[in-house]
Amino acid sequence: MKYSFSKRIQKTPKSFIREILKVTQRPEVISFAGGLPNPDLIDIQGISRAAQTVIEQDGKNALQYSTTEGYLPLREFIADRYRKRYDLCVKPEEILITNGSQQCLDLIGKIFINNGDAVAIERPGYLGAIQALSLYQPEFFSVPLENDGPDTEELKQILSEEFPKLFYAVPNSQNPSGITYSEEKRHEVADILNEAETLFVEDDAYGELHFSGKVMPPVKKFMPEYGIMTGSFSKIVSPGMRMGWICAPEEIIDKIATSKQAADLHSNYLSQRIIEEYLRTNDLDAHISKINAVYKSRCDLMLKLMDEMFPEEVSHTTPNGGMFIWLTLPDGLSSTKLFEKAMEKNVAVLPGHPFYFDGGGDNTARINYSNADEESIRKGIEILAGILKEQLK
Amino acid sequence: MKYSFSKRIQKTPKSFIREILKVTQRPEVISFAGGLPNPDLIDIQGISRAAQTVIEQDGKNALQYSTTEGYLPLREFIADRYRKRYDLCVKPEEILITNGSQQCLDLIGKIFINNGDAVAIERPGYLGAIQALSLYQPEFFSVPLENDGPDTEELKQILSEEFPKLFYAVPNSQNPSGITYSEEKRHEVADILNEAETLFVEDDAYGELHFSGKVMPPVKKFMPEYGIMTGSFSKIVSPGMRMGWICAPEEIIDKIATSKQAADLHSNYLSQRIIEEYLRTNDLDAHISKINAVYKSRCDLMLKLMDEMFPEEVSHTTPNGGMFIWLTLPDGLSSTKLFEKAMEKNVAVLPGHPFYFDGGGDNTARINYSNADEESIRKGIEILAGILKEQLK
Structure with missing residues (x-):
């Protein structure tokens, strides 16, 4: 070579x-x-109108450099949506805009994982997460997925033996399995991770694509200190604009912002503005x-x-x-x-x-x-x- | 903590x-x-028209997921511009679209730098590069900048003693100093680095903002195998869309693509399409x-x-x-x-x-x-x- x-x-x-x-x-x-x-x-028509409005009414700002954390009204929208949909209370300051939720995984790897650290992931697990986190050279441990969520006995064993930095999971309509955690399992997972003071990275890319049964509370609701959520507009507005977000305690967001700034300064500001305009002037539900x-x-x-x-x-x-x-x-x-x-x-x-x-x-x-x-x-x-x-x- | x-x-x-x-x-x-x-x-008016055209004529594709390498006609435009402006011949396959040229630095760090590797950088050096590369924990060595480019004796000494993985520099209107390398220094730097088989990362964010004197050939022109260039639409179209690119031999682009996919799948496709439409239908010069x-x-x-x-x-x-x-x-x-x-x-x-x-x-x-x-x-x-x-x- x-x-x-x-x-x-x-x-x-x-x-x-x-x-x-x-x-x-x-x-x-x-x-x-x-x-x-x-x-x-x-x-397409709704996004086209939003794009036109943003560029013509505030192009000078929308096309200029912006802040690393992201457009505040968009972060406020996300916080508000969490409250309405999940009864989850977070501040806009606990949200940072990323390039799709995929970038969250890269930034999480960057700020948490030292070479050789243990990381727990569902089995089967989302390939994009395995790939993103792999670049920080952790040792992965897999928690078998049952029909109602992870095998909690296995999770406990991994926590007590390997002390993973975090457990990455997709509790709503998991990729690849389509499995959704039961409410009971959500409480159980939160209790186990809180007890072990271990981070839960809750990828909620599919939470809004919910078409039967009760809307489940996010696991983060039961673990405000150790819960990190990632979300995405890819499935509900447009994947091509690569807009997602990370929601975490401010001490973590602060480090995410430092790593985001080094990675690409900030996410596409024009698209942040277009999505915010679109969400504000259309009926998302x-x-x-x-x-x-x-x-x-x-x-x-x-x-x-x-x-x-x-x-x-x-x-x-x-x-x-x-x-x-x-x-x-x-x-x-x-x-x-x-x-x-x-x-x-x-x-x-x-x-x-x-x-x-x-x-x-x-x-x-x-x-x-x-x-x-x-x-x-x-x-x-x-x-x-x-x-x-x-x-x- | x-x-x-x-x-x-x-x-x-x-x-x-x-x-x-x-x-x-x-x-x-x-x-x-x-x-x-x-x-x-x-x-603003030109970008507004381009956005409208792209969304209304091809919204279904422009708003969908796309390829990691980026929109081919945009990469072709960049290759063509290199040829016209710098007489530099590269293939579109040697170009990958990134989130501003800042992201190039993160991806370069990711694919090249092991903990403790030596990296050479100009003194004074671009802060964003120091920050991005720092996250891969290299040891930096500084090459003093003179009025016509780097002190080549110092560069040779660092190469022979520290074997850096790469030398990062901004030969056109450097940030922060505003210095532009002379043509002689460009040849000299290329010869030294070619001889040492060491990569040159040539950040050309300001190359188009050239308002007096001769347009200088990029150093990469004299080191096709070891030259990596980064470029940006931030200074000539819009910073808020965060669009840049990396140009490197295909073997390197292949690794950059793997790391880019893990980082965020691909850059904002809507903005790639808007910029390409804008460039094609307006007089960039x-x-x-x-x-x-x-x-x-x-x-x-x-x-x-x-x-x-x-x-x-x-x-x-x-x-x-x-x-x-x-x-x-x-x-x-x-x-x-x-x-x-x-x-x-x-x-x-x-x-x-x-x-x-x-x-x-x-x-x-x-x-x-x-x-x-x-x-x-x-x-x-x-x-x-x-x-x-x-x-x-």
Whole structure:
């Protein structure tokens, strides 16, 4: 190798998903492999009006440098929304605007993780978090995910033996599994982490994409001192603007601001202003209801077809929100093989093994329903069912 | 401390400039302390039209997730501009879009610097680079800056004794000093670094803000294998959109892409599209000429007033571009005292010592001319002259 790269980047493989998506993005492919919001549900006219207003009425400021923490009225909107939706009280000063919630993970890694520190993560766990935190060279420990949340006995054991710096999790409609923590598990996780004085990084990218059952309180509500939440406008306004936020105690936000300033000074200010204008002048609840109605109907259709057509040895989760269904194949079947066979027939699924950093998971797969129309879902699930039946013969 | 932060962030102080700007931003203060482009020179109408076109004609794509490397036509525009302006031939594949050029420094640190690696930087050196790279815990070595570029004997000595991973520099209208490398020094620096097989990180944030003398070839032109350039639309289109780029050999871009994906997936795609639309449908050269005419006249005025009014013991650089003049006070005078005295009279300058990570520089100060009108310049320089004369009594 000509260049002497850092140890951290030499150990970081290319993203498996990114490589796979190159193959599955051909127009003839019915893809359940990605994780894209449905572009038909982006309010283009509303965003266009907001952009016009902001640039024409206050372009000089909106296009100039701004503060590292982010546009105050936008941070106020987020704090207000937490209060209304989750009965969670935080100050705008406890919120900092980032480039999507992905950047939160990089900044959290930067301010907390020393080389070799232990970090706990769900199993299966969100790939983007594994990738972002990996660059700070922690040792990962995995907490198995059950249908109602993490295995708390395992969590306790990891806390007492490995003293992790933090536990990263996605309690609402998890990526990749679609699992939502029960209220009981939320209390239990908070109690265990509070007791151990260990940080909980609660990725709430999918909290607003909630289409059945009760809205659960965030775990942070029960652990104000050790709870960090991350959020995103990607799923409810626009992913392309890369706008997210981190919510944490001010002592932590202060360090996040220092690392954010070194990383890129501040997030795109024009887009912060456009999103704030859009949120203030449009009915966000009505817009989200529209998204959720579509996602629910796609999810319901997919689940119904899976139940009708898949061999009964194949099990799936039943999400109450988010964008993903998680398949578990019977012993002996491989989702990598399923991927290969399905691609021959122009249907793409995402093999589950990359979500298990410590190996395993080859009998699992992630299926996305947000970005496929009904006809594709019917056709795609039928093809997958045929392959699965063939493989089980 | 309640939280157990990483060693890297515990060692990172709050930005001195950021703290100082809080004081100097009061409306009654004439501030030469900041580094803001002049907002009156942002083409608000042109950007507004571009935003409208992009959102209305292709909103579904412009507001969706996109590729980590960035929008190809924008990367093509940058490659084309390098060819036309600098006779520098690079492929669009050698360019990746970032959140301002500041993010390049974070990503470069991430992919190259191991804890304790040596890094060379100009003395005085750009504070944002010191801050961004510091988080990867290198050992810095400083190369004194002379009026025509770095002291090459010192550079050779550092290369042979410390084997730095890279040399970071700003050859065009440097921040903070305003110095531009001579053509001879550019060749010399390239030869020395090529010989040592050491990377040159060439921050070209101010290259387009060039208002007198010949346009110099970038150092990268003479070191295609070891040259990395960073660029920015902040000074020529809009800082608030946080759009910059890194240009490097593909093997390096490949690692930058992996680290960028972990950091925030990709840069704001809507703004990439708006900037590309703006650049394609407007006359960039005419726009830059307008900016440079204003900056040159402000700079000329400031230099003339300094020559007329400052004590002759105070020396200044004579920039041929960029946004800053660098003052050197005679021995015994302190720019921190100058700052304090001037603030009492509502004039702000930036003390130079933060640009010297290894101490010293208290007799230097950075003066910004891009963001002050003629009246403020006349009034502010007169007040500074009075204080300097008083201090020299």
